[in-house]
Amino acid sequence: MEIPIRQVNKEDVWELRHKVMWADQPFDYIKLKDDDLGVHYGLFKGFTLISVISIFITNGECQFRKFATLQQEQGKGYGSMLLDYVIKEVQNNGVKKIWCNARKNKVNFYKKFGLEETNTSFIKDGKDYVIMRNIYSR
Ligand SMILES: CC(C)(COP(=O)(O)OP(=O)(O)OC[C@H]1O[C@@H](n2cnc3c(N)ncnc32)[C@H](O)[C@@H]1OP(=O)(O)O)[C@@H](O)C(=O)NCCC(=O)NCCS
Structure with missing residues (x-):
């Protein structure tokens, strides 16, 4: 079965972001x-949106943010499919450098997608993060 992945509006990703990532925060937080x-x-x-990700391209580098799969659909490969699709799409459009602020867990x-840990880590709102990037970003 083909799994449809497509561009959506920002309003479409907000609900999933909130439900999955920061349900304990006010809606506007996400x-x-x-x-x-x-x-x-x-x-x-x-017809149900079950996984979302947002990309931001600045100075020829792509940062992905707010990657989230609905809890009951996690661990089934959907997030991997979406991330893989987006990385290929971005790179096919000429942007080779990919990075993210990864939750440490x-x-x-992310290593499975060719990202490596950098030396930069931080704590935000009680969660531990490390910046990860691919080989083109060294
Ligand atoms: C991160 C996140 C988006 C991944 O989405 P997902 O749909 O669960 O991703 P996948 O199902 O492709 O992969 C999740 C795990 O299940 C495993 N998996 C994938 N398909 C599988 C299958 N058919 N059977 C068993 N395991 C499977 C993957 O190998 C992966 O294992 P790992 O975490 O040990 O590396 C999701 O966990 C999430 O929303 N987390 C909460 C928010 C968050 O932390 N976002 C990222 C911030 S950096």
């Missing part, structure tokens, strides 16, 4: 001031 500059992608199961997951 909105980014840069959301209008981003490209937002969603993966649908039937996701480091091994």
Whole structure:
């Protein structure tokens, strides 16, 4: 079965971001001031949006942010499918450098997509992050 992945509007990703990533925060917390500059992608199961990611291209580098899969659909490969699709799409468009602020518990997951840990890590709102990037970004 083909899994449809397509660009969606920022409003479409907000609900999933909030539910999955920061349900204990007010809804507006998950909105980014840069959301209008981003490209937002969603993966649908039937008519339901189950995984989202947003990309922001600045100075020839792509940062992906707010990657989230609905809890009950996690661990089934949908997030991997979406991330893989988006990385290929960005690179096919000539942007080779990819990076993200990774939650530390996701480091091994991102390594499967060719990202490496940098020396830069930080804590934000009680969560540990490390910047990860691909080989083109060295
Ligand atoms: C990060 C996130 C988006 C990944 O989405 P996902 O849809 O669960 O991703 P996948 O199912 O492709 O992969 C998740 C794990 O399941 C495993 N998996 C994938 N398909 C599988 C299958 N069919 N059977 C068993 N395991 C599978 C993957 O190998 C991966 O394992 P790992 O975490 O040990 O590396 C999701 O966990 C999430 O929303 N987390 C909360 C928010 C968050 O932390 N976002 C990232 C911030 S950096």
